[in-house]
Amino acid sequence: SNGSASNGSASNGSASNESASKIAGRGVCAVAALDCSVSVWATDLPRPLGRLKNLFSEPTLDVSWAGDGAFLMACSSDGHVAYVSFDRALIGRPFSPREHGEWMRRAFGHRLPSDAEHALLERPALL
Numbered sequence: 001s002n003g004s005a006s007n008g009s010a011s012n013g014s015a016s017n018e019s020a021s022k023i024a025g026r027g028v029c030a031v032a033a034l035d036c037s038v039s040v041w042a043t044d045l046p047r048p049l050g051r052l053k054n055l056f057s058e059p060t061l062d063v064s065w066a067g068d069g070a071f072l073m074a075c076s077s078d079g080h081v082a083y084v085s086f087d088r089a090l091i092g093r094p095f096s097p098r099e100h101g102e103w104m105r106r107a108f109g110h111r112l113p114s115d116a117e118h119a120l121l122e123r124p125a126l127l
Contacts, residue, residue, distance in 0.1 A: 025103050028091050030072050032060035038074050038082075042091070049090060055082050069094035 027043040036056045039048040056076035063074045072084045
């Protein structure tokens with residue numbers, strides 16, 4: 001499943017955990033399940049932001065966020081595609097490329113090379 005980094009805050013009133021508050025921003029990801037559902041998680045919350053149940057009649061094959069981070073697409077082995085939009089107040093806005101690089105550096109001690117460097121994630125040195 002693909003993720004989308006966001007610098008928004010949760011709208012459900014839950015307090016951020018201590019480790020998430022050490023690094024500004026939060027991650028938001030979508031997880032596809034064999035029970036035909038898709039759940040959306042934020043790294044600063046212990047439970048999913050939401051779960052789309054019975055989205056398809058067959059297992060979900062893939063999920064992907066749109067570039068603006070407000071839309072999620074999912075597809076299933078039954079041949080259907082779902083397009084879901086999210087309120088910015090719930091998931092925040094995506095990081096800019098500069099913000100994402102800085103977040104990666106603070107979270108993991110380095111940042112991934114830019115596309116201009118023709119980086120492949122499959123290269124063990126990058127992982």
